[in-house]
Amino acid sequence: MQLEDGRFLMSAERYDKLLQEHTKEELDSWKIVRVSEDFRVIALGIPVPKYKGNPLDPPLRSRFQARDIYYLPFKDQLELLYTAGPNVAAERVSQLLSLATTLCSQESSTLGLPDFPVDNLVAALHVLNTFPMLSSQQLVQRLYPYKSILGKDGHTAVETVLSRFELLDGRRQAAPSNVVSVSTSNEREGHADVTVQTADKEITFQVLYQDNVD
Missing domain, CATH: 2.40.50 (OB fold (Dihydrolipoamide Acetyltransferase, E2P))
Structure with missing residues (x-):
């Protein structure tokens, strides 16, 4: 692995073989660094496609073991959110999760809508647990600022989903200031x-x- 400062990380086995033919001073001058036998690289990534970006080249990709970590099943996610917001009505929790799930569906992706940050719902429920009078619509807008990132058609699509799950409650109590x-x-x-x-x-x-x- 090449580092930005010019050093090159080398596996312990390959480094030790080179050390049989060269001195450590020579390897240091070449900026070769021996890593631990337990050295591992863990990379976080998202699949391309469906997300924008560049896939790894096959020689590099073959060096990784991949694991697809998807969202928790709806029922398990719901139980987690109930725990995070015990003072929030169960129906409201279910509505918020249903909204998030819908905005992560293939249908929403086809409409050009970005995925909803489902993992942030736990933090959102902590807020609602303290301020249950807050508007769900305003809370969603903080997590998913569709009015700032989407055009008119996107606004309409998102608000159609908000309406479906009875979350168009923007006239409720505003956030405390x-x-x-x-x-x-x-x-x-x-x-x-x-x-x-x-x-x-x-x-x-x-x-x-x-x-x-x-």
């Missing part, structure tokens, strides 16, 4: 208590924080 207070949490080390105002109600939740270090 007034921060009342922020203080170090007495309950959890490394966390801060944040209190925000939403309508006529104050809600306190905890966030991670890190002290500034010079």
